[in-house]
Amino acid sequence: MKFIKTPVKGMCDMLPADMRLREHVLSMIKKSYGEYGFMQIETPVVEHIENLTSKQGGDNEKLIFKVMKRGAELQRAIEKGEDYADNGLRYDLTLPLARYYACNKEKLPFPFKALQMGNVYRADNPQKGRFRQFTQCDIDILGDGSNLAEIELITATASMLTRIFAEIDITDFTIHINDRRILSAVALSAGFAEEDVGSVLISLDKFDKIGIEGIQKELLENGYDAQTVEKYLAVYRTVREGVTIEAFCAGIDEAFLPAQVKQNLSDIIGCVAPVLARGVKIVFAPTLVRGMGYYTGPIFEITMDGYNFSIAGGGRYDKMIGNFSGQDVPASGFSIGFERIVTILKDHMKDENRLPEGATAYLIGNRVPLARKAEVLETARRLREDGTVVTVMPMAKNMKHQIGLLEAEGYTRFEKIYE
Amino acid sequence: MKFIKTPVKGMCDMLPADMRLREHVLSMIKKSYGEYGFMQIETPVVEHIENLTSKQGGDNEKLIFKVMKRGAELQRAIEKGEDYADNGLRYDLTLPLARYYACNKEKLPFPFKALQMGNVYRADNPQKGRFRQFTQCDIDILGDGSNLAEIELITATASMLTRIFAEIDITDFTIHINDRRILSAVALSAGFAEEDVGSVLISLDKFDKIGIEGIQKELLENGYDAQTVEKYLAVYRTVREGVTIEAFCAGIDEAFLPAQVKQNLSDIIGCVAPVLARGVKIVFAPTLVRGMGYYTGPIFEITMDGYNFSIAGGGRYDKMIGNFSGQDVPASGFSIGFERIVTILKDHMKDENRLPEGATAYLIGNRVPLARKAEVLETARRLREDGTVVTVMPMAKNMKHQIGLLEAEGYTRFEKIYE
Numbered sequence: 001m002k003f004i005k006t007p008v009k010g011m012c013d014m015l016p017a018d019m020r021l022r023e024h025v026l027s028m029i030k031k032s033y034g035e036y037g038f039m040q041i042e043t044p045v046v047e048h049i050e051n052l053t054s055k056q057g058g059d060n061e062k063l064i065f066k067v068m069k070r071g072a073e074l075q076r077a078i079e080k081g082e083d084y085a086d087n088g089l090r091y092d093l094t095l096p097l098a099r100y101y102a103c104n105k106e107k108l109p110f111p112f113k114a115l116q117m118g119n120v121y122r123a124d125n126p127q128k129g130r131f132r133q134f135t136q137c138d139i140d141i142l143g144d145g146s147n148l149a150e151i152e153l154i155t156a157t158a159s160m161l162t163r164i165f166a167e168i169d170i171t172d173f174t175i176h177i178n179d180r181r182i183l184s185a186v187a188l189s190a191g192f193a194e195e196d197v198g199s200v201l202i203s204l205d206k207f208d209k210i211g212i213e214g215i216q217k218e219l220l221e222n223g224y225d226a227q228t229v230e231k232y233l234a235v236y237r238t239v240r241e242g243v244t245i246e247a248f249c250a251g252i253d254e255a256f257l258p259a260q261v262k263q264n265l266s267d268i269i270g271c272v273a274p275v276l277a278r279g280v281k282i283v284f285a286p287t288l289v290r291g292m293g294y295y296t297g298p299i300f301e302i303t304m305d306g307y308n309f310s311i312a313g314g315g316r317y318d319k320m321i322g323n324f325s326g327q328d329v330p331a332s333g334f335s336i337g338f339e340r341i342v343t344i345l346k347d348h349m350k351d352e353n354r355l356p357e358g359a360t361a362y363l364i365g366n367r368v369p370l371a372r373k374a375e376v377l378e379t380a381r382r383l384r385e386d387g388t389v390v391t392v393m394p395m396a397k398n399m400k401h402q403i404g405l406l407e408a409e410g411y412t413r414f415e416k417i418y419e
Numbered sequence: 420m421k422f423i424k425t426p427v428k429g430m431c432d433m434l435p436a437d438m439r440l441r442e443h444v445l446s447m448i449k450k451s452y453g454e455y456g457f458m459q460i461e462t463p464v465v466e467h468i469e470n471l472t473s474k475q476g477g478d479n480e481k482l483i484f485k486v487m488k489r490g491a492e493l494q495r496a497i498e499k500g501e502d503y504a505d506n507g508l509r510y511d512l513t514l515p516l517a518r519y520y521a522c523n524k525e526k527l528p529f530p531f532k533a534l535q536m537g538n539v540y541r542a543d544n545p546q547k548g549r550f551r552q553f554t555q556c557d558i559d560i561l562g563d564g565s566n567l568a569e570i571e572l573i574t575a576t577a578s579m580l581t582r583i584f585a586e587i588d589i590t591d592f593t594i595h596i597n598d599r600r601i602l603s604a605v606a607l608s609a610g611f612a613e614e615d616v617g618s619v620l621i622s623l624d625k626f627d628k629i630g631i632e633g634i635q636k637e638l639l640e641n642g643y644d645a646q647t648v649e650k651y652l653a654v655y656r657t658v659r660e661g662v663t664i665e666a667f668c669a670g671i672d673e674a675f676l677p678a679q680v681k682q683n684l685s686d687i688i689g690c691v692a693p694v695l696a697r698g699v700k701i702v703f704a705p706t707l708v709r710g711m712g713y714y715t716g717p718i719f720e721i722t723m724d725g726y727n728f729s730i731a732g733g734g735r736y737d738k739m740i741g742n743f744s745g746q747d748v749p750a751s752g753f754s755i756g757f758e759r760i761v762t763i764l765k766d767h768m769k770d771e772n773r774l775p776e777g778a779t780a781y782l783i784g785n786r787v788p789l790a791r792k793a794e795v796l797e798t799a800r801r802l803r804e805d806g807t808v809v810t811v812m813p814m815a816k817n818m819k820h821q822i823g824l825l826e827a828e829g830y831t832r833f834e835k836i837y838e
Binding site for chain 1: 421422423424425426427430431432433434435438439442446449453454455456458459460461462463464465466467469470473484485486487489503504506508518519521522523526527528529530532538540542551552563565567570571574578686689690693694743744745778780783785789792793796797800803806807808809810811812813815821824825828
């Protein structure tokens with residue numbers, strides 16, 4: 001019999017210290033979003049293969065772990081040359097959310113504020129810090145077409161991050177916000193055709209990586225007209241941090257950019273800014289694109305000042321649920337980089353993943369009589385009733401090593417009972 | 420495009436009220452076992468197909484959801500007529516625990532007290548209350564060959580159940596305990612052959628369902644000698660509740676039952692009984708078998724008085740980890756019927772799955788000016804900081820219906836902001 005001791009490629013076993021940290025972060029996320037009225041829901045990890053391969057999932061559809069048909073159905077599939085899979089593991093939480101909402105919306109408050117935390121699966125090539133099973137954490141507001149959705153998503157997430165990172169003295173965050181319709185308007189205004197906007201934005205998305213010159217090179221290589229490219233990039237070439245929406249959009253034709261889009265964005269900033277904690281700011285970010293093509297309105301990201309990656313990102317996607325279910329539902333969501341948060345906390349922390357103070361281990365020698373054991377158990381019971389972590393276990397032959405491993409988990413009090 | 424709104428057959432979408440109850444129960448389980456020194460761990464949902472089909476999983480191996488190979492590997496498997504699957508979804512938490520321990524034991528305290536809570540998958544025929552994805556909750560003590568393991572497992576679980584069920588005024592539980600070696604000894608003593616003991620115990624396990632006469636019929640049908648069967652069943656025919664270990668075992672030949680087995684069991688009862696909460700008792704249960712063939716020592720179950728099913732069950736399985744990993748590790752575990760606990764709480768409860776008291780909804784009319792919205796957000800921020808659940812959302816056209824759905828979740832305060 002072949003027995004494989006390591007976990008499946010790209011997936012992790014969680015040690016007790018990992019779990020304590022993850023559970024701690026999960027519980028803070030639940031508490032924070034709970035106070036903002038987000039309600040936790042859960043969908044099965046296994047999803048219909050038809051839904052997973054409906055072309056809404058982009059490149060993730062190439063990374064599906066497929067689940068095989070069973071019994072007679074598998075036999076028939078093999079004989080008839082049909083697909084062997086009837087199910088697959090979800091690659092994100094958004095597709096299952098669309099299905100969930102289509103299935104359950106009569107029973108849910110409207111607008112519905114959802115919090116999802118769960119594992120997703122991608123048959124990616126595992127790299128450092130990139131796994132084939134990982135935890136996603138999404139909040140979404142379904143059925144709210146107004147900017148109250150963005151205001152709630154952003155203030156809730158900023159508050160959650162502030163609370164979690166206060167523990168390691170990180171207090172400075174920047175919320176970057178833009179609108180897909182402004183991005184489109186700049187491109188259209190420069191002379192790009194409607195159908196080319198998506199491709200142009202894919203290039204602009206690389207602003208931080210390859211700079212204006214890199215984008216120019218790529219757009220020209222993609223065969224776009226040099227004058228159009230120059231006109232387009234001129235807008236971004238001179239842009240400075242802190243530019244206002246009005247100043248940035250001044251040159252854009254109103255035909256491409258209705259005034260209400262600008263007003264909507266500045267209203268969001270106006271409402272969010274005053275309730276942010278000290279150290280957190282919200283800025284208009286004209287070069288923020290966010291990869292996914294399904295966004296239709298405001299898009300946003302949160303970065304930790306001094307780190308060059310985002311820790312949460314999202315946007316409005318008013319068409320996606322309709323594409324899945326056939327019924328349009330306005331929607332806006334925020335995806336939290338749970339694994340990234342855990343990694344940062346782990347790097348910075350001192351004792352956050354150890355057992356609570358006072359954790360006590362009773363080590364019982366093998367000659368201890370029954371009556372003495374019973375006494376220890378009664379003492380342990382009383383301590384536990386007061387909330388102290390107490391373990392009662394046999395004393396090992398190598399007690400020093402045994403105590404060392406217990407200390408590593410956070411046990412600080414050791415009672416050795418010899419007889 | 421085909422879009423399927425319902426979840427995959429036999430799996431459930433969790434509504435917010437479901438999730439609140441499940442999260443509440445999970446957090447009480449974590450807290451209770453945490454105080455007893457059990458450490459939460461997690462293994463991937465996806466497991467090597469070789470491990471899942473190693474013949475240790477009994478009938479569950481027939482119910483595996485297999486995960487297909489991908490890309491070139493799948494192609495090769497098809498061409499060569501090899502298995503299409505390289506992975507599968509775990510059908511329990513015990514097999515992954517054995518793999519986990521084999522892989523990580525150097526980093527873990529010894530004995531290691533593990534708490535696992537996670538989903539398992541079985542391609543069973545879905546029935547009422549039986550699902551293809553469901554949550555299991557197991558505690559196990561690995562590396563402790565002494566009865567301190569059973570004492571800790573049982574007292575921790577009794578304490579956890581008492582705490583959870585106190586909320587719905589259920590306080591009376593019975594812990595039933597027996598030992599596989601006593602069960603074997605009775606059978607051997609009656610004259611059954613060593614190799615027949617497993618089969619005889621499968622019949623005895625039906626005691627509560629078919630009674631002594633039913634067992635007799637079955638054993639005779641299975642071809643066992645009538646006199647042996649009669650001698651065997653005579654022991655159980657006269658057994659009464661509350662029988663002591665000594666009295667029950669009096670007729671058993673010492674050659675089949677070493678004195679230390681009886682002493683071990685009575686020591687467990689002696690140590691556990693004094694620390695149990697009022698309403699909870701522990702009794703020797705000579706007809707308790709527990710299905711799984713892998714148990715090697717004490718076995719135990721907890722029932723709620725007045726209900727004819729067990730809510731938790733387990734036992735010692737000293738050989739299983741060795742069968743998997745090639746290295747024997749003494750082990751004893753308890754599996755908690757998480758889904759059953761949730762179902763009972765749901766049936767009995769009043770408000771346990773609603774939002775906490777004071778949950779407040781601000782409903783914002785569509786003419787409300789920005790400055791007024793900002794005021795509401797500031798008020799909401801302050802309330803949230805104090806831990807109150809507050810949602811801010813647009814007022815729906817059908818506000819009565821909107822409020823009704825929010826009330827169903829537990830919102831009690833509604834602030835309507837018109838302008």
